[in-house]
Amino acid sequence: MTGEIVLETRNLSRHFGGVVAVDRVNFTLWDNELRCLIGPNGAGKSTFFKCLTGQLSPSEGDVVIRDFHAGGRQPHEVSRLGVGIKTQVPNVFDGLSAEENIWLAARRWQSAKRAKVVTDQTIERLMLGDIRKDHVGVLAHGQRQWVELGMVVAAEPWLVLLDEPTAGMTQEEVVRTAELIREINETATIIVVEHDMQFIRMIANRVTVFHEGKILIEDSMDKVSQDKRVREVYLGHRQK
Amino acid sequence: MIRSREVRWSLVAGAIGIIFLFAAPQVFELFAIINLTTVLALAILALSLGLVWGYGGILCFGQTTFFGLGAYAYTIAAINIGETTGPIFIAIFVAAAFAAILGYFIFYGRVSDVYLAVITLTVTLIFYSLLRRTSGPEYKIGNALLGGFNGVTSPPLNVPGDPSNILFPEHVFYVAMAALILAYFFCVWLTRTHFGRVMVAIRENELRAELLGYDIRLYKLALFAIGGGIAGMAGVLFANGIGRVTPDIFNLYNTALTIIWVIVGGRGTLIGPILGAIALFYLISGLGTQATVNNNLVLGIVLIVFVLLVPRGIVPGVIGIWDRTQARSKLLRKEKRLRRRRTTRQPEPEAANDG
Structure with a gap:
């Protein structure tokens, strides 16, 4: 990848009691990217997302947005950097x-x-x-999602973090949302957490797959969807 | 549209208030006027809780803390200084500053709603217990003896700059009524500013407000302090209406009563709590003249009836009924117009045929 690094996590971990939801994740996001985070339920996507937005403070490690150490900060401090956030x-x-x-x-x-x-x-x-x-x-529900997207857009952010933006939307709304996200991407860097694979195919160029709190693979959508391990974690097949 | 209606109604309320300001001393006897000053002080206290709870979503169960502090600060400062204009501002400042300090620990400590209610209630009861134990001659601030449960006699207001020129009870009433009108319009203005709209947003959804970049701790703290200051000003007027401050200001009955005023009058409006305070004051003092029913029993029944049957309170309830009848009559008018058009249109083709 080229360009400036705008968001980075360094050994980011988050525990809930004995459960390790996010396990020493090193993640890098470059300027103008449209990155999708996918993974089966319980893979740690949402916990990871909440650590980025200040809703949860990391147990260990750090989140760096441009030069700002965002780990453990308040959500309004993250937002103040010019980050637009949509929750699940x-x-x-x-x-x-x-x-x-x-x-x-x-x-x-x-x-x-x-x-x-x-x-x-x-x-x-x-x-x-x-x-x-x-x-x-x-x-x-779908309209409420759009109002929330409107709030994100109206703040004119340079970095946009979206957690399941199409949940509860009709097919038509999903298509419109994909268009909107591509449009936002013209002026902003975006991370989308999703598990609607169809939607991800519409927008994705680079995909990060989470599994058991770690990054399993990070590549283009084509490569990821052909990857054996990804199929396993999604479909539950065991490698023989 | 909703906004412009709000403005219209608050202007109507203001006009009624101003008429009342000038008419009441002509109509009522002196005793009623002195009583009214007390009622207006309570109405301002209700307004302050209506602002903090109704617009900020902060259920302060001890709004009387700031009210009582205002009353005590005014009285003690007035005794020591020998005039009353400065003490008014001292009282407002003390109440607001105490609210700010208390609010700092509550909001920056991210204390949840239920505990906020418990803490504020406890604080007011602590003041009650502490001040009751100050009856000895050693408990004094400057020249002011705190006097334990007997309290302190409050010096009446004087004309600013002329301490020997003490206001008559009618004049204190003018001051109280003007203070209520000013406080009301201040609150109306505040809720329409960017700050006020953010407060409503925080009440609706704290997380979203934070994600938009608003520091909700700071906003809540500011509103809490403003509410405390207004309650402090109410305390000054209360001290003037009663002529004395006692620890009873801080007791459980009074603090529960403020909550009931707001519930009965209507949360989310500013005029509602004012009307709630006035109505319940006269209900209770009316009941005080008879001995068949216990006051507290009636108050309890009123609370239960409102919580169960009119949960939004009088003012929002009335607005709801008004809106429904308005909508219905609009619909009827529309239907009538349509029917008339149909009946006038029907002969038309015949006329054309004839021609």
Whole structure:
């Protein structure tokens, strides 16, 4: 890979009691990448993701985003670097309108005037016009996901971390989300955690496979999907 | 649209308040006016909890801590200084600063909601116990004897810059009413600023607010301190209404009562807690004149009825009913219009045929 390293983990581990969810992971992400993290349930993807975003502090090791040591910091400190984060279960402001949700994201970094413009642009870009006045709590799961994506986009981040962005979406919404992610990738580096393989095929160029808290393999989607070990961990076959 | 309606209603409330400000002393007797000053102080206390709990989602079970501290700080400072303008600001500062210190440990320690309620309740009860034990002559701050459970007599407000010119009870009422109106509009303004909207966002989803880059600890601390300051100001007025501060300010009954005001009036509104405080004050003092039913029993029933039947409180409940009837009448009007159009349109083709 070429270019600048924008995110790195050094011997990152996270234990829960005696369970080792993430085990000494060394991970490197280069500028402008669109990286997918995959792996079967319990592989440690989500724990790894939460260590990157400050939701969990690592038991050992460090996370470095550009020059900032993010391990053990608060989520708002990670976000403050210009990192947009979408969590697995949609975290939105249920009692507020879609518009207010997105405004709150835009207004964090922008003046009042500019925030209004960015909010309008984001609503248009994500085609949320019909639901902009609706309380997010009453929306369908897929729509809530889009509102959350809108909040990520409205903050104009240079690094975007997405945890299962297509969960609960219809096929059509998945396709649109893939398009949106490729679009975001034009201006930002992205990590996507997913287990919908079809979706990953739509967007992936480089894939990191997690298994039992470690990185099993890291390569292009074609190579990964042909790899024997990957098939084993996904399908549960034993090598004979 | 929702916003503009909010503005309209708060302006209506403000107008009613201002009319009341000038009309009440003309209409009521002196005793009622003195009583009203106390009620207004309690209403401001309710407003402060309505702000902190309703908009910040911080269930402070000891809002009376800051109220009582404000009352004591005002009284002690006024006795020592010999005038009352400075002590008002000292009282607000002491209450806000204490809220900030307490809030620092709570929010930066990431204490969860239930423990926050327990801690704030405990703090107010600690003040209650401590101050009750200050009856000896050795317990004094400057010239002010703390007086144990008898408390301290509060000097009445004087005209700023003229300590010998003491305000009459009617004038103290004007001050209290003006303070309520100002505090109310301050809170309305605050909830509409970027800060206020972030507070609502934090109430809705803390993690999302953090992921957007807002330091929720700092925001909560700020709101808690502002709420403490407003409660402190209410304490100043309460000391003036009663004429005395006693440790009873900090007791369990009063702190539970503030919570009930907000529940009855309506969380998530600012006018609701104010109305809740006023309504319950007059309900309780009305019941005080009879001996058939126990006060606390009635209060308990009121609380149960509201929690079970009107969980959102009076004001949001009324707004909900209003919205539904509005929507229904709009629908009826629309139907009527459609029907009229249909009946006027039907003859048209015949007319065309005739022609």
